[in-house]
Amino acid sequence: MTITVLTVRSLPLPPLKARGEDIRIVPLSEGAADAEVLIATGTDPVGAATIAALPKSVGLIANFGVGTDNIDLDAAAARGIRVSNTPVVTEDTADLAFALILAATRRIAAADRYVRAGQWTARAAFPLGQRVHGARLGIVGFGAIGQAVARRAAGFSMKVSYWARSPKDEGASLGAAHVPDLGELVAGSDIVSIHLPLTSQTRHLFGADLLGRFKPGAVLVNTGRGPLIDEAALVTALEAGTIGAAGLDVFEHEPQVDPHLLTMDQVVLAPHIGSATGPCRADMAARAIGNVIAFLETGEPRDRVV
Numbered sequence: 291m292t293i294t295v296l297t298v299r300s301l302p303l304p305p306l307k308a309r310g311e312d313i314r315i316v317p318l319s320e321g322a323a324d325a326e327v328l329i330a331t332g333t334d335p336v337g338a339a340t341i342a343a344l345p346k347s348v349g350l351i352a353n354f355g356v357g358t359d360n361i362d363l364d365a366a367a368a369r370g371i372r373v374s375n376t377p378v379v380t381e382d383t384a385d386l387a388f389a390l391i392l393a394a395t396r397r398i399a400a401a402d403r404y405v406r407a408g409q410w411t412a413r414a415a416f417p418l419g420q421r422v423h424g425a426r427l428g429i430v431g432f433g434a435i436g437q438a439v440a441r442r443a444a445g446f447s448m449k450v451s452y453w454a455r456s457p458k459d460e461g462a463s464l465g466a467a468h469v470p471d472l473g474e475l476v477a478g479s480d481i482v483s484i485h486l487p488l489t490s491q492t493r494h495l496f497g498a499d500l501l502g503r504f505k506p507g508a509v510l511v512n513t514g515r516g517p518l519i520d521e522a523a524l525v526t527a528l529e530a531g532t533i534g535a536a537g538l539d540v541f542e543h544e545p546q547v548d549p550h551l552l553t554m555d556q557v558v559l560a561p562h563i564g565s566a567t568g569p570c571r572a573d574m575a576a577r578a579i580g581n582v583i584a585f586l587e588t589g590e591p592r593d594r595v596v
């Protein structure tokens with residue numbers, strides 16, 4: 291006997307066993323009437339139609355990623371299918387957020403292009419950047435990743451505020467002030483870093499109205515999800531200089547990037563690499579596999595989302 295697990299894409303998984311039986315990995319496109327689990331990744335949409343077409347025997351969608359916005363959670367819940375995630379990307383994503391804060395404020399990508407293009411001459415003056423240490427950092431979303439960014443900001447003597455629905459106990463120990471009004475938070479920040487999940491409530495939260503409330507010339511960093519920002523409105527704000535610079539790891543229509551952003555020297559771009567370190571990807575794989583095996587053996591994954 292073998293246990294069948296479907297995957298949305300081919301993943302480098304080691305030989306696996308559960309209930310003393312071998313696990314057979316089958317691509318979703320091939321299907322398998324007896325499959326018990328579907329392994330998904332954050333970049334593959336698992337919508338209502340895909341969920342409706344899953345064999346009745348599937349009881350878990352194990353996502354490879356902490357965000358589960360790629361999965362129609364209501365459709366999964368309606369069919370009694372559990373969904374799990376891999377909440378082990380916190381520190382690596384916070385590292386990348388901080389890298390983008392530094393890169394956008396100090397114009398690192400533009401500086402690199404400038405040197406490579408031979409523009410550095412005795413008379414040339416590279417445009418000045420913005421100061422990071424001591425700056426006001428507004429963290430939007432104060433879950434594990436937002437808090438990890440606040441810890442890093444302490445080393446740069448930044449004045450940290452955060453927006454979350456309610457104050458968090460960790461705020462006091464991290465020296466971060468809760469600001470209940472998002473418009474007020476962005477208006478008082480030199481740098482804003484986004485760490486929210488993508489839901490129907492947070493989609494396009496950063497639209498023209500909110501972007502218009504930023505401090506003139508402020509820096510915006512997004513390592514959360516692209517559709518949290520109305521990308522066209524961001525382009526307009528960057529062109530007008532109301533947002534001074536941006537560091538973006540995620541985009542509204544990944545892997546497509548608004549062509550205007552590609553031409554802007556004040557924007558630093560990364561291809562959704564928040565978790566892209568060897569150790570983090572290994573941790574994610576171990577956690578996703580752990581969820582699959584726990585579900586197969588006990589009926590519950592370790593990191594259940596719904």
Ligand code: 8YV
Pocket residue numbers: 331332333354355356357358379564565566
């Ligand atoms: C993943 C991420 O790389 O964990 C997440 O939510 O955004 C990334 O760490 C992405 O989901 C691809 O699986």
